[in-house]
Amino acid sequence: xxxxxxxxxxxxxxxxxxxxxxxxxxxxxxxxxxxxxxxxxxxxxxxxxxxxxxxxxxxxxxxxxxxxxxxxxxxxxxxxxxxxxxxxxxxxxxxxxxxxxxxxxxxxxxxxxxxxxxxxxxxxxxxxxxxxxxxxxxxxxxxxxxxxxxxxxxxxxxxxxxxxxxxxxxxxxxxxxxxxxxxxxxxxxxxxxxxxxxxxxxxxxxxxxxxxxxxxxxxxxxxxxxxxxxxxxxxxxxxxxxxxxxxxxxxxxxxxxxxxxxxxxxxxxxxxxxxxxxxxxxxxxxxxxxxxxxxxxxxxxxxxxxxxxxxxxxxxxxxxxxxxxxxxxxxxxxxxxxxxxxxxxxxxxxxxxxxxxxxxxxxxxxxxxxxxxxxxxxxxxxxxxxxxxxxxxxxxxxxxxxxxxxxxxxxxxxxxxxxxxxxxxxxxxxxxxxxxxxxxxxxxxxxxxxxxxxxxxxxxxxxxxxxxxxxxxxxxxxxxxxxxxxxxxxxxxxxxxxxxxxxxxxxxxxxxxxxxxxxxxxxxxxxxxxxxxxxxxxxxxxx
Ligand code: VG1
Ligand code: CO
Numbered sequence: 257x258x259x260x261x262x263x264x265x266x267x268x269x270x271x272x273x274x275x276x277x278x279x280x281x282x283x284x285x286x287x288x289x290x291x292x293x294x295x296x297x298x299x300x301x302x303x304x305x306x307x308x309x310x311x312x313x314x315x316x317x318x319x320x321x322x323x324x325x326x327x328x329x330x331x332x333x334x335x336x337x338x339x340x341x342x343x344x345x346x347x348x349x350x351x352x353x354x355x356x357x358x359x360x361x362x363x364x365x366x367x368x369x370x371x372x373x374x375x376x377x378x379x380x381x382x383x384x385x386x387x388x389x390x391x392x393x394x395x396x397x398x399x400x401x402x403x404x405x406x407x408x409x410x411x412x413x414x415x416x417x418x419x420x421x422x423x424x425x426x427x428x429x430x431x432x433x434x435x436x437x438x439x440x441x442x443x444x445x446x447x448x449x450x451x452x453x454x455x456x457x458x459x460x461x462x463x464x465x466x467x468x469x470x471x472x473x474x475x476x477x478x479x480x481x482x483x484x485x486x487x488x489x490x491x492x493x494x495x496x497x498x499x500x501x502x503x504x505x506x507x508x509x510x511x512x513x514x515x516x517x518x519x520x521x522x523x524x525x526x527x528x529x530x531x532x533x534x535x536x537x538x539x540x541x542x543x544x545x546x547x548x549x550x551x552x553x554x555x556x557x558x559x560x561x562x563x564x565x566x567x568x569x570x571x572x573x574x575x576x577x578x579x580x581x582x583x584x585x586x587x588x589x590x591x592x593x594x595x596x597x598x599x600x601x602x603x604x605x606x607x608x609x610x611x612x613x614x615x616x617x618x619x620x621x622x623x624x625x626x627x628x629x630x631x632x633x634x635x636x637x638x639x640x641x642x643x644x645x646x647x648x649x650x651x652x653x654x655x656x657x658x659x660x661x662x663x664x665x666x667x668x669x670x671x672x673x674x675x676x677x678x679x680x681x682x683x684x685x686x687x688x689x690x691x692x693x694x695x696x697x698x699x700x701x702x703x704x705x706x707x708x709x710x711x712x713x714x715x716x717x718x719x720x721x722x723x724x725x726x727x728x729x730x731x732x733x734x735x736x737x738x739x740x741x742x743x744x745x746x747x748x749x750x751x752x753x754x755x756x757x758x759x760x761x762x763x764x765x766x767x768x769x770x771x772x773x774x775x776x777x778x779x780x781x782x783x784x785x786x787x788x789x790x791x792x793x794x795x796x797x798x799x
Contacts, residue, residue, distance in 0.1 A: 312346025389630025543652025
């Protein structure tokens with residue numbers, strides 16, 4: 257087979273963010289743009305000749321074209337085997353599962369996750385290492401260095417591969433396997449959770465709605481929930497993966513999963529409601545007329561570990577991202593477990609999971625997962641909840657209220673200000689950083705500032721240091737305000753403000769979080785001066 261070497265010049269800005277390289281799809285469609293990035297990934301790696309590369313995607317617009325390019329480049333660069341999801345589809349957690357199970361060298365995941373898809377929308381690519389997890393910063397920075405000096409890429413001159421027929425073929429010296437990851441993924445889930453118990457729950461008439469948001473999890477959810485576990489046909493809605501997600505914004509939160517939320521707060525509501533994002537690593541949990549905050553979901557999953565067969569022998573520890581509420585810290589303390597606080601992004605959990613320091617991890621952004629893979633996992637969290645419900649006989653709202661009664665409630669909310677002018681956003685952060693020294697001991701209403709800093713993380717395993725991970729305002733009473741700039745957006749800057757307040761008094765647990773947090777929200781506006789500095793008077797999304 258003819259291998260072409262194509263001359264190229266670097267593109268600016270190919271630095272991976274919180275979760276890979278994300279850009280508008282027309283940026284990726286520029287000749288050489290995707291090729292440069294993929295070659296830079298390969299250039300930054302060593303000793304992969306003859307080894308296996310897994311390729312998965314969330315099915316968004318440009319997924320198929322990108323996979324064809326990657327196949328030809330992986331062949332030209334000497335991979336021995338490619339494992340590709342049928343139709344180019346593989347959820348992010350399933351890709352992680354496949355990399356681990358088949359001991360692949362690594363994987364490329366084509367996804368912009370929870371960002372919208374379709375022409376004019378977003379595309380993304382991410383490299384995962386042999387443990388199945390996102391490449392750590394050391395590697396993503398190495399890739400970025402390669403993108404700045406690339407001069408050529410290699411590509412096989414061959415016809416497109418049929419992605420829709422399961423099976424194997426050989427291209428040059430590379431074996432190409434088209435696989436159905438639903439089977440491997442289901443098998444893994446069946447070992448972690450008590451499928452018989454969950455089956456009996458559905459047999460007893462328990463009802464559920466799962467919104468796949470026209471994204472990648474539809475086939476997995478239909479197979480596991482409807483076929484294997486016996487939930488009623490029609491439990492899974494928006495179950496066909498579409499390249500523009502049917503116009504939906506595939507982010508499972510109160511704003512973008514509105515139709516599910518409306519349904520769960522209507523008279524027709526089922527007992528349980530859930531949704532996932534574009535690539536299947538996020539989850540939203542709802543009960544009948546009840547919303548579970550993701551930070552509470554993490555705490556509850558940890559507190560109820562003995563209900564799930566995959567975890568009932570105990571957890572080695574837990575970890576949460578810094579902005580995630582400290583609800584899980586209270587559970588860990590109560591159980592005598594260590595609790596780690598990492599920067600935002602799943603790549604920071606990898607070392608803790610590999611070193612067995614943490615078994616379960618989570619983020620406030622609808623992400624929860626465990627050491628079964630090295631990505632967060634939407635369906636995993638949903639099955640975990642089903643397992644807890646089946647084992648305890650309690651409803652979602654009963655479980656959460658019982659949890660608050662025992663541990664107290666961490667009122668929590670995140671405010672997102674999208675498409676903010678980048679210069680204005682950066683200036684606002686610079687000013688806050690500069691004020692840090694004068695903040696300690698200062699009073700805002702009744703809240704006294706105990707600590708005001710820019711979060712820095714030292715990885716407990718490899719001692720690598722990650723700085724500037726978000727401004728933290730920690731108050732004496734345990735309340736917190738955090739400011740971060742998003743690393744997954746594709747236009748302008750997104751400012752995220754996270755607000756948290758602990759309430760031990762059970763008689764106040766029924767309060768609306770926005771009411772409970774109202775004074776802290778005003779303080780968050782005051783400290784940052786966000787309204788004047790960005791011109792934005794209110795957030796675009798509140799979760
Ligand atoms: C967001 C979330 C973060 C999550 C990341 C990837 O990042 O806040 O918690 O890990 O998305 O999620 P940022 O930098 O925009 O705040 V996903 O579902 O893209 O894989
Ligand atoms: Co995602």
